[in-house]
Structures are given as C-alpha cells and as structure tokens.
Amino acid sequence: MDTSDEELEDEYAEVIMKTDLIEALSDLDEPGPSYGHHPMDRIVDPEVYVANHKVQLPLSEEDTRLLIRVGHQASFGKKNTTIIDRSVPKTWELDPESFEIRSPMWANTMCETVSAVAKDMTLNSDKPGFHAQLHKMLVYEKGAMFKPHQDAEKVPGMFATLVVALPSPHTGGLVRTQLYDHPERYFDTRKGAHSFLWWYPDTHDEVLPFESGIR
Incomplete structure (x- = not known):
C-alpha cells in the first residue's frame, strides 16, 4: 500500500x-435550561464544625462572629481571574480547610442534589457523569452584596456553579442571573429551609444587597 x-x-x-x-x-x-433553583428534598443538617465547635442552624450571632473571625473577605471571578473587591464589605468566605462537615448523611444529600441538577440538564440523573466539589462557604451580613460577575474556573473541568443555601432568616439577598441576552432571572433563597441553585459559568450572576439577617 x-x-x-x-x-x-x-x-x-x-x-x-x-x-x-x-x-x-x-x-x-x-438542551436543558442554563440554571436551576429547587428546594432540597430532605432537610439534613450538614453538621458544620469550626475549631471543633458545632455551628447551629439557623445561624446565631455568636456562630456568625466565629465564622467571620475564621474566614476572610470573599473573592469573586472575573473572566479567568479571581479578585477581591474591598468596596463591598460584609461578604465573607471560609476555605474548606477552615471547617468540617461531619454529617454522615450529607454525602448522600449532595448525590441527590447532583442527580437533580443532571435532570435539569436533561442528562441521565442516575448516572450524571459529574460530581460536586466543595470550594468554599460564604457568609453574608446585612449590607452584603456581590457585584455582577462571571465565575472563574476553580478546578480543571469545572462546567457549572452549584450553591447550597442553608436555613437562616434574612431579607434581601436575591440572586440575579443572566446568560447572554436571555431574560434576567431572580432567585429568592428565603423560600424553603434548604435550597440549591446552579448555573453555567458563562452566566453573569449578582447578589443583591442584604436588608437584614444573615445567610
């Protein structure tokens, strides 16, 4: 030949x-939607521990102060970089090394959540082909907000953002998302004890100012 x-x-x-x-x-x-917001099917306390202290839900003032002391001012993605906006205080983040999730049920809860996201994406919910990876925990005080931004890729292969909102009374703090020229969407995490949101990284997301309480 x-x-x-x-x-x-x-x-x-x-x-x-x-x-x-x-x-x-x-x-x-x-193709499925580019976002999702759902209540969690089961109410499971993740049993968050900081410095060997169990954080109670809903958050108390004492536990909030502890989380803020251990954490640092939150950063956000801008294209392929991550920046800290000093003009937007009262939004804090804790790295995974700063806290523990001790509930033996939480792993199953997250598997169920991933399956629900896969269903939104019109993928096989029994075998999604992807998993959730913990990146950080965020704490919002009164006056906290996040300006519009796009989430940077946190780990290789990341293709979406998943947010789990734990129960804590608050007002304000709506999450606004917009993908390209599609209509804006607003998500209210006050509804339901536990809920989760997800969106693709091409989405511009924003957290509107918190009027009262903590999330």
Whole structure:
C-alpha cells in the first residue's frame, strides 16, 4: 500500500467518525435550561464544625462572629481571574480547610442534589457523569452584596456553579442571573429551609444587597 492509499483510508475513517458523531448528537434531547433553583428534598443538617465547635442552624450571632473571625473577605471571578473587591464589605468566605462537615448523611444529600441538577440538564440523573466539589462557604451580613460577575474556573473541568443555601432568616439577598441576552432571572433563597441553585459559568450572576439577617 502506498502513501496515497493510506491518506485516502485516513480521510475515509475521519468522515465515518464525523458522521457517527453527528448522528449521536442528533439523538440528544433538546438542551436543558442554563440554571436551576429547587428546594432540597430532605432537610439534613450538614453538621458544620469550626475549631471543633458545632455551628447551629439557623445561624446565631455568636456562630456568625466565629465564622467571620475564621474566614476572610470573599473573592469573586472575573473572566479567568479571581479578585477581591474591598468596596463591598460584609461578604465573607471560609476555605474548606477552615471547617468540617461531619454529617454522615450529607454525602448522600449532595448525590441527590447532583442527580437533580443532571435532570435539569436533561442528562441521565442516575448516572450524571459529574460530581460536586466543595470550594468554599460564604457568609453574608446585612449590607452584603456581590457585584455582577462571571465565575472563574476553580478546578480543571469545572462546567457549572452549584450553591447550597442553608436555613437562616434574612431579607434581601436575591440572586440575579443572566446568560447572554436571555431574560434576567431572580432567585429568592428565603423560600424553603434548604435550597440549591446552579448555573453555567458563562452566566453573569449578582447578589443583591442584604436588608437584614444573615445567610
């Protein structure tokens, strides 16, 4: 076999592969939504511990002060970078090394949450093919907010943001999202004891000012 024959076979194989790929893509369902907000099916206390102290839910003033002391001012993504906006105080974050989740049920709760996200995405909810990875815990005080931004890629392969809102009485703090020129969406985490939100990283997200309470 000469070189020209080999090149023809390679081109033929490439055409077959492209044809198979197009057929596979054509069999997919219509794309799902680019966001989601749902109450969590089961109410499970994650049993958050900071400095060997169990943080009670809803948050008390004492536990809030503890979280703020251990944490630091929150950062946010801007394209491929992460920045801290000193003009927006009262939004705090704790790195995963700063706290523990000790509930033996929480892992199952997160698996159920990932399955629900996969269903939103019109993927197989029994075998989503992805998992959630803890990045940080955020604490919002009265007056806290986040300006519009896009989430930076935190880990290789990250393709969406998942937020779990734990129960804590507050007003304000609506989450606003917008993908390209699609209509804006507003999510209210006051509804339900536990809830979760997710969106794709191309989405611009914003947290409106908190009027009272803590989240």
